[in-house]
Amino acid sequence: MLGLAPDPASAKAAQRLARGDRWSGLGGSERALWGLCQGSGKKPYQTVVDRGGPAFKCSCPSRKFPCKHALGLMLLAATGTLSETAGPETPEPEWATSWLEERAARAGRPERKPGEVADPIAAQQRVARRADRVSAGMAELESWLDDQVRRGLGGFEQRGYSELSRLAARMVDAQAPGVAGAVRRAAAVVGRGHGWPGELLEELSLIHLIVSAHGQLSELPPSLADTVQSRIGWTVETARVLAEGEKVEDDWLVLGRVIEPDDYLTVRRLWLRGSSTGRLALILNFAAGGRQLDPLPARPGELVPAVLSYYPGVLPMRALLTQTAPRLPSPRPAGLNAKQALTSYVESLAADPWNERWPLVLADVRPARNGENWALVDDSGDALEVLPGVDLWKLLAVSAGDPVTVAGEWNRAGFKPMTCWDSDRPVVLS
Structure with missing residues (x-):
């Protein structure tokens, strides 16, 4: 039974629960086991196991599957404790019966193939309605962008945030959550630091690019069209x-x-x-x-x-x-210098200009002060700036001034270290 445990902690917890004093309403039949396990709250957890699966259901909030209560219930049955604790004719409770019958009903339905939907015509209609809403939202956003080109950014610091926030809400209504997120990022730039107009133009340019690409979806290569759809917010x-x-x-x-x-x-x-x-x-x-x-x-x-x-x-x-x-364990990985790392990021943007993050492994870099922030400097003196506000105390402790290998996530704002290596020993940084 413990072989079904999702992790050692669940197995250990299940063994503690394999005692009758934690349970009430225990029962079992050829098809199922059931019981109420008292947790930290007032109401006990309803736990049922379908022996034919085995399959499990429990009212506890755990995301582990099976949870410790289902494992404990099976251990009770395996050790004979359940038959000793439960009454000889303990009836199957309604909450267990309804779940078991629902499973049986599902098993009797024709099996669907991967990706198959119950009502393909209704699904197509839903997709078409959403496509119309997305197109209407993109048209409104394109019109707003054209207006900004004609008017310029004069006075945008006063009006820009509210306008962009309204547009982001409109993109949510248009079922384009990816574009809504891009518009929110643009709104967050307004008035932030001395260089905010340049950052804002960069964000608005990427938004304009995806609006333009949406208008030409049928003409794009399939892989690029898939990327555009994903950036808009369509899921696969x-x-x-x-x-x-x-x-x-x-x-x-x-x-x-x-x-x-x-x-x-x-x-x-x-x-x-x-x-x-x-x-x-x-x-x-x-x-x-x-x-x-x-x-x-x-x-x-x-x-x-x-x-x-x-x-x-x-x-x-x-x-x-x-x-x-x-x-398996792994030795310290090979990495890149700062120029090679930035080149790989630029190449990713050439393929996908909306790419927000890029994983990098930097070899032989040292953390060094860069004004009020930090940077990772390679042997040639080239550096990548670390994201402002990132706590580097672990990395500084591992490095102690010596070069280290660091894996992290790069975006336009800087580098976020995730893992470094002390010789071949990985140290988690985030």
């Missing part, structure tokens, strides 16, 4: 990516991870590099506010043997990971 179903996406098998080095918590949504970016292929990849995970992210497939600095299925695009980066073997 996981089933389609797994069925049709480019497959690359390798031992993938986990370069590092960045977690951006939010009241509404926590985002985790996991950056990988293939040991043999050199391919780069991004694994994205999301969790609603207050929920936990899925466990990492491997820690930064480790190798995870896997097949990656890439999302479509002109610069394929985002992927889905299917692990094929246990993770």
